Amino acid sequence: MNERVAPSVIEGRTPFSRSEGRAVTISSVSAGYGDRAAISDITLDLARGSLTAIFGPNGGGKSTLLKCIAGLMKPWSGTIEVLGAAVGVHAARVAYVPQAEQVDWSFPIAVDEVVAMGRTPRIGPLGRAGAADRAAVAEALERVDMAGLADRQIGELSGGQRRRVFIARAIAADAEIYLLDEPVTGVDPVTQEKIMNILDAEAARGKTVVATTHDLACAAQRFHDVVALSERVVAHGPAQLVLDREVLEKTYGGHLVPLADGGVVLLDDPHHSHGSHEGHE
Amino acid sequence: MNPIDLLLEPLAYDFFVRALVASALVGVACAVVGSFVVLKGMSFIGDAVSHAAFPGIVIAYMLGLPIILGGAVAAIGTALGIGALTRRSGLRADSIIGVLFAGMFALGVALFSSIPNYVGDLFHFLFGDVLGISLSDMIALSALVVALLLVIRALWKELLFATFDPLGAGAAGLPVRRLDDLLLILIAVTIVISLQAVGIVLVVAMITTPAATAQMLVKRFGQMILVAALIGVTAAVAGLYLSYALDLASGAAIVLFETALFLVVLLFTSLRGRRAA
Numbered sequence: 001m002n003e004r005v006a007p008s009v010i011e012g013r014t015p016f017s018r019s020e021g022r023a024v025t026i027s028s029v030s031a032g033y034g035d036r037a038a039i040s041d042i043t044l045d046l047a048r049g050s051l052t053a054i055f056g057p058n059g060g061g062k063s064t065l066l067k068c069i070a071g072l073m074k075p076w077s078g079t080i081e082v083l084g085a086a087v088g089v090h091a092a093r094v095a096y097v098p099q100a101e102q103v104d105w106s107f108p109i110a111v112d113e114v115v116a117m118g119r120t121p122r123i124g125p126l127g128r129a130g131a132a133d134r135a136a137v138a139e140a141l142e143r144v145d146m147a148g149l150a151d152r153q154i155g156e157l158s159g160g161q162r163r164r165v166f167i168a169r170a171i172a173a174d175a176e177i178y179l180l181d182e183p184v185t186g187v188d189p190v191t192q193e194k195i196m197n198i199l200d201a202e203a204a205r206g207k208t209v210v211a212t213t214h215d216l217a218c219a220a221q222r223f224h225d226v227v228a229l230s231e232r233v234v235a236h237g238p239a240q241l242v243l244d245r246e247v248l249e250k251t252y253g254g255h256l257v258p259l260a261d262g263g264v265v266l267l268d269d270p271h272h273s274h275g276s277h278e279g280h281e
Numbered sequence: 282m283n284p285i286d287l288l289l290e291p292l293a294y295d296f297f298v299r300a301l302v303a304s305a306l307v308g309v310a311c312a313v314v315g316s317f318v319v320l321k322g323m324s325f326i327g328d329a330v331s332h333a334a335f336p337g338i339v340i341a342y343m344l345g346l347p348i349i350l351g352g353a354v355a356a357i358g359t360a361l362g363i364g365a366l367t368r369r370s371g372l373r374a375d376s377i378i379g380v381l382f383a384g385m386f387a388l389g390v391a392l393f394s395s396i397p398n399y400v401g402d403l404f405h406f407l408f409g410d411v412l413g414i415s416l417s418d419m420i421a422l423s424a425l426v427v428a429l430l431l432v433i434r435a436l437w438k439e440l441l442f443a444t445f446d447p448l449g450a451g452a453a454g455l456p457v458r459r460l461d462d463l464l465l466i467l468i469a470v471t472i473v474i475s476l477q478a479v480g481i482v483l484v485v486a487m488i489t490t491p492a493a494t495a496q497m498l499v500k501r502f503g504q505m506i507l508v509a510a511l512i513g514v515t516a517a518v519a520g521l522y523l524s525y526a527l528d529l530a531s532g533a534a535i536v537l538f539e540t541a542l543f544l545v546v547l548l549f550t551s552l553r554g555r556r557a558a
Contacts, residue, residue, distance in 0.1 A: 070452035091454025098448045107320060107445055110501040117442045121453045126435045153500035166449075173453065 022084075023048045023177055023208035024069055029078030031061075031068050038064035040231050042078070046210060048176075051203035053219035054212045056229035056251050062212035063099075063181055065229065069210065070096045070179050083176060092121035095170030097180040100162055105155040112150040114165050115140055118173030140172035144198055160191030167198055178202065180211040184218055196222040216266060291525045299419045300411040304521050304535060306426040307411075307478045307487065308513030313433055314471045315492035315513075316506045317464055321444050325375060326363060326465070328485040329382035331472045333359035335389030335481055338406055343396065349421070349473055356469035359385055364465050409480030409532035411521070418477060425474045429467060440464060441502055478517075479532035490539040491516065497550045512542060 024046040032038040039061035046052055054062045067073040068080060071087040071094070083090040095118065118140070119133040141147045144164040149157065154165060163183050170178045183199070184192045196218065203209045203224070213219050219226050220239035228234035228242070228251040235242040235251075248266065249256055257265050291297040318327055334352040341351020359381055366381075367374040405413070414422075433440065442450040443460040451457045468488070475484045495508035520535030527534075 067448075070448070071454075072448055072451050088454065091452065094452055094454075096449050096452030098446060102448065103446065104320075108496050108499050108502055108505045109441075109445060113441075113502055114445070117438070117445070117449070118453075120438045120442050120450075121455065123438065125439055129438075151500075156500075169449070179452065 021047045023050070023082070025081040026069070027079050029068060029075045029080060031064055031073055031075040037231065039229070042233055044227065044233055044236060046208060048208050049203055049206045051199060051209045051224045052211070052227060053223035054210065054227045054229050055214065055216055055219045057253070060230045062229055066179050066181055066210065066212055070094060072096070093176040095173045095175035095178050097166040097170060097178065097183060099181045100159070100186065105162065107154065109154055110150065111146065111152050111154060111157070111165050112137055112141070114154060115168045115172045118169040118171070121173070136172045136174065140168040143171055144168045159187045160194055163187070163195055164198065167195070171202070175207070177208045178210070180209070182213060183211050184213055184215055192218060287526070288522070291522070296412055297525065299414050299416065300531065301518060301521055303414050303419050303422055304411050304478050304517035304531070305514045306423055307475045308491070308517035309510045310426045310429050310471050311475055311484070311487035312491040312509035312513030313430065313506055314467050315488035316495070316509050317440060317444055318468060318488055319492040319496060321464070323468070324485060324489045325378055326360065327468055327472065327488045329363065329378045330356045330360045330469050331476070331481045331484045332382050333385035334473055334476060335386055335406065336392055339389050339392040343392070352473045352476060353470065355385065356473050357466055360465035360469040361462060364462055405480070406476070407480050407482050408530055409476065409478050409483065411478040411531045414477055422474050422477070425470065429470060432467065436460070436463070479535060483532050483536045486536040486539060487513070490536070490543050494539070494543045494546050497546050512539065516542065
């Protein structure tokens with residue numbers, strides 16, 4: 001009812017048929033913690049090779065939706081298909097990048113060790129990394145422009161480098177779907193640009209990239225599609241087609257301040273407005 | 282007496298050689314398992330599981346069963362119980378650990394006090410007696426340590442992934458919960474095979490201290506396990522010689538050596554850190 005249907009064909013982009021081109025198909029999914037729903041009745045298709053930002057207020061269910069797709073949370077109801085099968089069937093082709101603050105950066109582990117984790121499901125238990133695995137790690141580090149930092153302990157890296165290590169892990173895994181929780185939160189604009197260039201390149205070679213973000217400007221400018229999420233999907237589609245005053249009002253509710261000229265301004269989430277930016281690279 | 286003689290003299294005694302081999306093996310096993318324990322922040326679980334082995338040991342004694350078997354059943358049961366209750370009860374893990382830790386130990390003490398005319402030595406369960414280890418115990422211990430290290434060698438990548446990034450590991454399809462349970466079982470087994478060497482009260486130090494010391498010295502996880510194992514072996518050998526030379530309790534001597542090494546490394550790294558800053 002308060003859901004807007006996104007245009008399925010966008011100028012200049014190949015339309016996908018509903019059955020073939022979908023990486024993720026979410027049907028009527030609700031999920032939450034305890035007895036509090038975080039997302040309700042989510043129906044959403046994500047095309048292969050798409051670059052999608054999920055944005056919305058704190059507590060709007062962004063991370064919950066990402067965790068359901070990743071198989072880290074079980075929906076209360078509804079179904080999710082990933083690469084044409086139930087969640088978990090193709091888990092080795094799904095890479096999840098946790099929020100930077102959920103990672104223990106003092107862990108005694110080097111950059112190449114983290115990236116090599118991406119190979120774990122492929123190698124399987126008992127097996128050891130071989131030449132192909134080492135090549136995949138080296139190539140992934142090359143792709144995120146960190147080849148010279150393979151031996152660094154992860155805590156010695158800048159904020160942007162820390163995120164790029166985890167993206168390199170997804171690349172080394174040869175995953176089809178990258179799920180990133182807040183990959184550009186708390187980094188400066190130059191670093192953000194660098195990360196988005198990498199994600200853009202990954203989408204261009206057919207990877208499906210889904211990221212949660214608080215940064216509406218980044219979502220609107222750097223992603224192909226946006227999902228406005230406030231427990232329910234308010235809108236889904238290219239930012240320039242679906243983002244308008246009505247959508248923002250429905251998504252953010254009281255955080256929008258109307259302006260005299262008829263526009264609106266979004267007050268930053270209090271949780272994130274004071275966050276200091278991590279070091280510039 | 283010159284230093285070489287001081288090193289060689291105790292080797293003439295079979296009991297000392299057996300103790301040396303047993304302590305070194307225990308040192309390696311504790312340090313390797315301890316590396317995962319320290320990085321997962323599970324040291325307190327180690328302490329709980331070792332105390333929880335006590336009632337199992339007493340019951341096995343009362344029934345005339347192998348003591349190590351009784352200890353293993355109680356330790357593994359408690360370790361998995363902590364894991365299951367933490368997931369289901371909604372209580373914080375440290376509350377559950379605190380409850381089970383003291384509860385199981387109290388059960389052991391109560392059972393122990395009910396044994397009429399018990400002549401065995403409680404002291405040995407609590408503080409270890411590696412110098413009294415028999416040949417058959419030493420062989421059993423060696424087999425268990427080898428089995429433990431083989432399991433970790435086989436699942437090393439998976440255990441590391443699940444320890445470092447449980448969300449990423451889960452999304453990639455690794456059975457994170459079963460790996461967590463496996464780690465709890467490995468902790469319990471390590472503790473049980475270490476009891477003879479250092480006893481219930483001190484085993485947590487054998488698990489925590491070498492790994493924590495190694496963490497301050499290295500940048501890679503592969504190095505951490507190697508350095509921790511090296512510290513574990515060194516401390517076992519040095520502690521045993523100290524115990525022989527100064528007539529100290531062997532478990533306490535090993536743990537004191539590890540603690541001293543930890544403090545030295547802590548001092549060294551914090552001084553180095555201050556200079557660099």
